[in-house]
Amino acid sequence: MSTLTTAPPGTDGDRRSRGVPPAAQSLLRGLPLLPSVLLLAVFLAGPIGYCVYYAFTDMQLTGASGTHFTGFANFTRAFHDADFLNAVWLTLVFVVGSAVVGQNTLGLALAVLMEKAAKPVRSIVNGVVIAAWVLPEVVAGYLMYAFFYSQGSLNSILSALHLPQQNWLYTLPILAVCLANVWRGTAFSMMVFSAALNDVPQELTEAAEMDGAGPWQRFFRVTLPVIRRSILTNLMLITLQTLSVFGLVYTMTRGGPGNKSQTLPVFMYQQAFQNSLIGYGTAIALVLLLVGALFSAVYIRLLKLEDD
Amino acid sequence: MAVAATTTPKTGTTPVTAAPRTLRRRRPRPGRAVVNVLLLAVSLVYVLPLLWMLVASVSNLNSFRLALPDALTLDNFDAVLNVDTTYRPMLNSLLLCGFATLVTVVVSILAAYPLSRYRSRLRRPFLYTILFSTGLPITAVMIPVYSMFVQVNLIDSMPGTTLFLAASALPFGIWLMKSFMDGVPLVLEEAARIDGAGAMTVLWRVVLPLMRPGVVVVTIFTFIGMWGNFFVPFILLLSPEKLPASVSVFTFLSAHDQTQYGQLSAFSIIYSLPVVMLYLILSRKLGGGFALGGALKG
Structure with a gap:
């Protein structure tokens, strides 16, 4: 990537450096980076530093005056807190269920099927799936709330089909938010996989077909191995996106009823602002941040291998 | 925000569309009908909630079920089109997202230039930090941001929230812009250099005009992301008169009883319209589909 961007050393560099010492020159060249470095330092690195610090204090919403350093107390508390463990479990269900299984599989299936579909059908699928993705998070949450509501569309469909109805948002809220996240987020995976499938050399699949491989074999033995890199990258990205979903869940259920759909971001928010336990909330935020950082590191590792 | 790093289109490569494949002649297969039916079924499930919103906004029934209305009415739109419900939240959204997008775009153009043009020992670590930050869950830093804003008295401040929104979109912006x-190509730039133009002149006069489509993409993307952002203003802004539309949809939903769903649908449509329009412009600009093509090779 960098090869095409760098001027050969010595040609235009020399001309510009006339009369300017090299150190000053490289400072001058880096100057346009300053606003971004400042903004990132103040608004991202700053809060992350705060996050690490506050996570070890007993800070409350009322102010910093009574804040004490408490060591690992918040973390010890978290790992003995049934609500926290519940939130970890629900987050795992949410991420694995809606992203790793839901969005990833559905996105891949749609992308594969769309390659074989008639053109108008392809446009329709593209249109509606992407529409759900473009809508603002809160609107998507509202629509899904209405869809799963006890007197909502889903139940009227089920009753028309003579299937048992459910009060989805009360009996199975985590399933409802998972399906909502699949509805909202699949477009991303679909687009990633459509692009990836487009890069699979046609000769490969055709050669396999000549050798007598059926469609399933072609898919699992040829296509999947070729696009495995895209699958990995996609998995990292949708996991990161799903980990930080707040608005969708909060609009639909507010984590309830009780704590039955309380994923980590919702739990964190409620501890910090409704129970006024900023220190405890921050400790949970730190856990979330570390998990996110881990996935993010794996993700750039994947890109790096490709880059070098 | 993690969407960020995948979309690394290069101006040179046109977005990948299905074109080369569809040109190939395919033998009609019996499986194709099944595929079409299956996809249409999925589309139907997908479109139901959207359809419900559209119908509910013009229906006189106020029902959670998707039902044909007895009569079409614009009463719901009439009811929400006033300063408190629609105009002020929309204006707040526009101010917050507009200024934040402006900051993000200008700052990322500035940052992208040295990252794209000069080689330095710091370049790679900086780029990896940027890429790493695109993946960090912004949700997780909101509580410390809140505590920090309380200490420096930036809570409930529109400029403070604007700057935070701008900073949170910055890693993505810089990466994409770079x-x-x-x-x-460097050639034109070098010609301008020989004529004695400085780095900034070259950037604004030569490089930017050549990458206008790229700047448009970053601008629209950043704006769409901010327009839909709920958590940041929800945490950082308190006064009702400062809240943007994303938060007011939420408060509307929690404040009213079930008889108001027609109005909420109408408002949701008004609120969603700008980003849907922008997305349509974007996808047309990139030749249909989405510019993810070429990004995730491997």
């Missing part, structure tokens, strides 16, 4: 800038 990728676009990499696609601008």
Whole structure:
């Protein structure tokens, strides 16, 4: 990537450096980076530093005056807190269920099927799936709330089909938010996989077909191995996106009823602002941040291998 | 925000569409009908909630079920089109997202130039930090941001929230902008240099005009992301008169009883319209589909 961007050393560099010492020159060249470095330092690195610090204090919403350093107390508390463990479990269900299984599989299936579909059908699928993705998070949450509501569309469909109805948002809220996240987020995976499938050399699949491989074999033995890199990258990205979903869940259920759909971001928010336990909330935020950082590191590792 | 790093289109490569494949002649297969039916069924499930919103907004029934209304009415739109419900939240959204987008775009153009043009020992670590930050869950830093804003008295401040929104979109903006800038050839730039133009003149006069599509993409993308952002203003802004539309949809939903769903649908449509329009412009600009093509090779 960098090869095409760098001027050969010595040609235009020399001309510009006339009369300017090299150190000053490289400072001058880096100057346009300053606003971004400042903004990132103040608004991202700053809060992350705060996050690490506050996570070890007993800070409350009322102010910093009574804040004490408490060591690992918040973390010890978290790992003995049934609500926290519940939130970890629900987050795992949410991420694995809606992203790793839901969005990833559905996105891949749609992308594969769309390659074989008639053109108008392809446009329709593209249109509606992407529409759900473009809508603002809160609107998507509202629509899904209405869809799963006890007197909502889903139940009227089920009753028309003579299937048992459910009060989805009360009996199975985590399933409802998972399906909502699949509805909202699949477009991303679909687009990633459509692009990836487009890069699979046609000769490969055709050669396999000549050798007598059926469609399933072609898919699992040829296509999947070729696009495995895209699958990995996609998995990292949708996991990161799903980990930080707040608005969708909060609009639909507010984590309830009780704590039955309380994923980590919702739990964190409620501890910090409704129970006024900023220190405890921050400790949970730190856990979330570390998990996110881990996935993010794996993700750039994947890109790096490709880059070098 | 993690969407960020995948979209690294280079100005040179046109977005991948299905074109080369569809040109190939395919033998009609019996499986194709099944595929079409299956996809249409999925589309139907997908479109139901959207359809419900559209119908509910013009229906006189106020029902959660998707039902044909007895009569079409614009009463719901009439009811929400006033300063408190629609105009002020929309204006707040526009101010917050507009200024934040402006800051993000200008700052990322500035940052992208040295990253794209000069080689330095710090370049790679900086780029990896940027890429790493695109993946960090912004949700997780909101509580410390809140505590920090309380201490420096920036809570409930529109400029403070604007700057935070701008900073949170910055890693994505810089990454994308740099990728676009990499696609601008050096030759023209060198000609301008020989004529004695400085780095900034070259950037604004030569490089930027050549990457205008890239700048448009970053601008629209950043704006769409901010327009839909709920958590940041929800945490950082308190006064009702400062809240943007994303938060007011939420408060509307929690404040009213079930008889108001027609109005909420109408408002949701008004609120969603700008980003849907922008997305349509974006996808047309990139030749249909989405510019993810070429991004995730491997």
